Amino acid sequence: MLVSLSEILELAQRGRFAIPAFNVYNMETVMGAVAAAEEAKAPVILQVYARLFKEGGGYYLSPVILAAARRARVPVCFHLDHGPSMEEVERALRYGATGIMFDGSLLPYEENMKATAYAAALCRYAEVPVEGELGHIGSVNDDGMDVFTDPAEAAWFARQTGVSALAVLVGNAHGRYKKEPRLDVGRIAAISEATGHLPLVLHGGSGIPDGQIRQAIDAGIRKINFGTDVCYSFLDAVQEGFQDPKRSIAIDLFMKAPTESVKAFCLKKISLLGANGAV
Ligand code: 13P
Secondary structure, three states: OEOOHHHHHHHHHHHOOOEEEEEOOOHHHHHHHHHHHHHHOOOEEEEEEHHHHHHOHHHHHHHHHHHHHHHOOOOEEEEEEEEOOHHHHHHHHHOOOOEEEEOOOOOOHHHHHHHHHHHHHHHHHOOOOEEEEEOOOOEOOOOOOOOOOOHHHHHHHHHHHOOOEEEEOOOOOEOOOOOOOOOOHHHHHHHHHHOOOOOEEEOOOOOOOHHHHHHHHHHOEEEEEEOHHHHHHHHHHHHHHHHOOOOOOOHHHHOHHHHHHHHHHHHHHHHHOOOOOOO
16 A cells, blocks of 8 residues: 555554665566565565656656555555755655655755755645755765764754654765775664654665664664665676576566566565564
């Protein structure tokens, strides 16, 4: 069933686990992620990068996500990931998103707060909850990823913007980590405490060791994003398919193995996050 970001996060708050948020790119990644969630009886977030809304892919992908969500026997939220401006936010709302991430993290603190508050107010009219970001979570190749989210600033930001979830910078980054990341788990706990246990979001989930993921959840993380490893699980299987001369190149048949591979990846993460059997 299709649910909102707040409804799905409420399940995680009550059960003290984290919702897996898988970035989806095409019909097969949607099918793999939803099949995993149904098999594991887990709530799941399917999220789409803002780029797809800007460049046209979102027009085709949104109906696929909505169809999968409406038929699913588990709660599914359709979420915009890293919306940088109101343009993408409005488009995602029009395409039926039930969760919106507004990412003003490249702006100075006050401006980020103002822009996020505006986005949250607009989305409130559409009854769609908003995730904000404080502390810019860049890629593993970026410099300046050591200015972590400050708990007191996070508390004020949460109060002033009315966001339903907050993405934090605590040693995480997008992409394949060059060396093992070290999450500042104490900081996660301090942000959770300071914000009155607002659901916190961990971006850059691909490659974070299992032990640290569990500690982050204990400290208050309630949504964990996986993008890069969804891509690898899909593309590795595509590449393998090309090695097999007997494999049919009819695209629907060829795509069965990559879809299964995405499902297997999602099943592992669902169980790591403690979301299995939650619904
Ligand atoms: P990874 O690609 O590093 O898993 O991060 C995904 C993400 O955080 C999407 O917002």
